[in-house]
Amino acid sequence: MATSEREEPTRRDFLYIATGAFGAVGAAALAWPFIDQMNPDATALALASIEVDLSSIEEGQTLTVKWRGKPIFIRYRTQEEIDAARAVDLAELRDPQTDEERVKAGKDQWLIQIGICTHLGCVPLGEQGDYDGWFCPCHGSHYDTAGRIRKGPAPLNLELPPYDFVTDDLIKIG
Template identity: 60%
Template sequence: MSKEEKKVNRRDFLFTASYTVGAVGVGAVIWPMIDQMNPDKAQQALATTEVDISNIEPGKSITVLWRGKPVFLKRRTSEEIAEARAVKLDDLPDPQKDEDRVKEGKDEWLVMLGVCTHLGCVPLKDKGDFNGWFCPCHGSHYDVSGRIRKGPAPTNMEIPKFEFVDSNTIKIG
């Protein structure tokens, strides 16, 4: 093989390699980047996030960033909780009780990753056919518990690990 041919092959390989990484998706690309950060930066990137929830009125929600992803925090009204609990599990593509998506005794607080489980778009709040969220990318409708009700998303929006530090603070992660 001539020198020129070798060069071409190497270029082809580099192209194929970077193309493959691109196709694997965001999750696979983020981790190597964190790996290369210095330990303090890596620690920060993986850190937990504390959120002050004292100013969120019933029926309202906020979005915070945690580990580079949006997290929705919604303070649900008693009507919204009742609506979520009145749904029959048989009517859900990914059957899950509303009670299992919140902390016991803190039923008004829904905390979930604001990422559509179809292909990862960020759904819009207070939209869609089920009084919850709507993902405009391909038309997935989520209810007030963040459960998928209609459209291509296969599962409910994910609940991250979180806890109440006190009555006004939630720690995510």
């Protein structure tokens, strides 16, 4: 018969395990404030999303709001602007994107985009330029009525923020 001798745990074994556990809990308690300070503060969380009432914007107007420190252009486009944006041949575009891809389905009249030029981060002027969209006077980038780059050094279309329609007259950005 095989017998195995197994030593009983001693008081010293218990002290080693207890000391190690106490040290691990202490290290976690010491590390927690350093980990927690990396979370965003209350002001950053408050800017994470905004709601904008669209009922006061008339057709042909642009409203500029701030979201996360960036200007957001909300344009209530006219039917002529929508038709002009949809008539563009995609082969002419540097960053090909259809007008339908830049707006929410069923809400074609609302164009919501981040108002920062994709070249060097300037803020373009609305209803200007060769395509009656946006024009960045710093380096000469021209965007059309759908915010797509048409001329100038900017490499990409104006960026679209994440947004949803809460109601017909209220959007939530972020």
